[in-house]
Amino acid sequence: MEGPRYPVGEFNPPAAPSPQEIRRAIDTIAACPKALRAAVAGLTDAQLDTPYRDGGWTVRQVTHHLADSHMNAYIRCKLAVTEDHPRVKAYEQADWAKLEDGRTAPIELSLQIVDSLHDRWVRFLRSLPDPAFARTIDHPENGVMTLHNVIFMYEWHGRHHVAHITRLRERKGWR
Numbered sequence: 001m002e003g004p005r006y007p008v009g010e011f012n013p014p015a016a017p018s019p020q021e022i023r024r025a026i027d028t029i030a031a032c033p034k035a036l037r038a039a040v041a042g043l044t045d046a047q048l049d050t051p052y053r054d055g056g057w058t059v060r061q062v063t064h065h066l067a068d069s070h071m072n073a074y075i076r077c078k079l080a081v082t083e084d085h086p087r088v089k090a091y092e093q094a095d096w097a098k099l100e101d102g103r104t105a106p107i108e109l110s111l112q113i114v115d116s117l118h119d120r121w122v123r124f125l126r127s128l129p130d131p132a133f134a135r136t137i138d139h140p141e142n143g144v145m146t147l148h149n150v151i152f153m154y155e156w157h158g159r160h161h162v163a164h165i166t167r168l169r170e171r172k173g174w175r
Contacts (some may be wrong), residue, residue: 007163012039013152016036017132022148025155030122032158033115036066039165040107047174050106052164064102065093067110067117073154074121080135087138099149114134116133125151133164 014021040063042171048060057065072091072129074155079086096102145153 004056004164004167006160007167008156008159011156011160012152013149013156017148017152019133022130022133022151023126025148025151026122026125027127028155029094029118029151031105031156032066032070032162033111033118035158036063036114036165039162039169040111041170043174047172050168050172052168058103059165060104060107061102061110062164063107064105065097065109066161067113068096068102069093069157070114070121070154073150074117074124076137076139076150077121077125077147080137080150081132084140085136085144087140089134090140117160137151140161 017025042057045057049058051058055151068091076088079088112124128147133146133151136148137145137147137150139145
């Protein structure tokens with residue numbers, strides 16, 4: 001088990017994944033909404049407003065962050081397929097998490113977004129031919145990223161944040 005900051009380890013993408021590895025990553029993206037719902041099931045408002053680690057976001061903020069981040073990822077994936085090496089925009093994730101909706105909105109709003117978004121995202125990704133996963137975006141912080149890099153990043157991202165919540169539940173003994 002890794003520490004509370006990187007409960008599933010740091011992101012380490014495969015250099016040249018096979019089509020089967022890409023499909024497995026897409027399957028993990030498809031499973032994220034159910035895993036997230038299970039992770040937050042039955043938590044009280046006080047528990048939702050508990051940081052997953054010292055200096056970290058609350059469970060509520062993590063839940064809203066997953067919706068925000070994965071919306072951006074979905075759009076980046078679509079841009080990679082429909083444009084020639086598009087430059088994508090980064091955003092200040094920490095600042096988004098501090099906004100009122102990220103701090104206080106009911107998590108069901110973001111759970112519904114994640115449910116619907118992942119349904120659309122996975123349908124889109126599963127429809128692509130293998131060569132499409134080599135298409136690229138230009139990210140201002142990460143540089144050139146292939147579509148398969150983006151997929152592996154967000155496959156990890158969902159597991160990473162769900163583990164923040166589940167490990168907190170384990171440490172606190174929340175059932």
